[in-house]
Amino acid sequence: MLTIYGRKSSANVQKVHWICLEGNLKFKTINIGGKYGGHTSLEFKQINPNSTIPVLKDNDFIIYESNSIIKYISDKYNILKSNNQKDIALNNQWIDWASLVFGLQCATYTAHNMLLPVEQRNPTIASETKKKIITSFEILDNQLNKYNFILNDELGLADIPIGCWLHRCVILDLKFSEFKSLDRWYRKLEENEAFHIAVISAPLPPN
Numbered sequence: 001m002l003t004i005y006g007r008k009s010s011a012n013v014q015k016v017h018w019i020c021l022e023g024n025l026k027f028k029t030i031n032i033g034g035k036y037g038g039h040t041s042l043e044f045k046q047i048n049p050n051s052t053i054p055v056l057k058d059n060d061f062i063i064y065e066s067n068s069i070i071k072y073i074s075d076k077y078n079i080l081k082s083n084n085q086k087d088i089a090l091n092n093q094w095i096d097w098a099s100l101v102f103g104l105q106c107a108t109y110t111a112h113n114m115l116l117p118v119e120q121r122n123p124t125i126a127s128e129t130k131k132k133i134i135t136s137f138e139i140l141d142n143q144l145n146k147y148n149f150i151l152n153d154e155l156g157l158a159d160i161p162i163g164c165w166l167h168r169c170v171i172l173d174l175k176f177s178e179f180k181s182l183d184r185w186y187r188k189l190e191e192n193e194a195f196h197i198a199v200i201s202a203p204l205p206p207n
């Protein structure tokens, strides 16, 4: 039995929901973090000392860090799995980029537009971050000029984290329709049932 700890509005949690749904895996969700709290409790720290969500429990196996979790699920359950060494490396490259560049920008923008108390929001940080997000849109658009999906013409592991963060941009009204290939890709993801359930239909942060 798979248990996913974390509120459904977290982009990092949505990655895990999406890959499970993509592979028709059954899972249980425990709401932690955001308005639910619980992530700093001693009990939760026993499964993740960092107090972050998501955490996956697969019977007696426990793992945290969303990117490691989706790679584990992909490998173990053979979902969007590649056996080509270069494809695996490039998927990893984009998954890292999705967290360390694009995701970081989106999370910062979310904080300064939605999550922080109004008096703590910094408009300068928000507008500087918006510029960086536009640069990320350009990078993605150039990549998606070449293929229908991030790595090639099929949905792959790297599409998951990037798709989750791009939907966050939609929520935050960061428009990308001028980036035609990126926009086409997002419209394609909208047709994906797992993306719909895990990401589009998810509640807004901090719910």
Ligand SMILES: N[C@@H](CCC(=O)N[C@@H](CS)C(=O)NCC(=O)O)C(=O)O
Pocket (backbone or CB within 6 Å): 007, 010, 011, 012, 013, 032, 033, 034, 039, 051, 052, 053, 054, 064, 065, 066, 067, 099
């Ligand atoms: N690198 C970690 C980052 C995890 C992270 O920052 N999670 C956020 C939510 S996206 C969190 O735990 N926030 C506390 C909360 O939701 O209350 C991962 O990818 O799993």
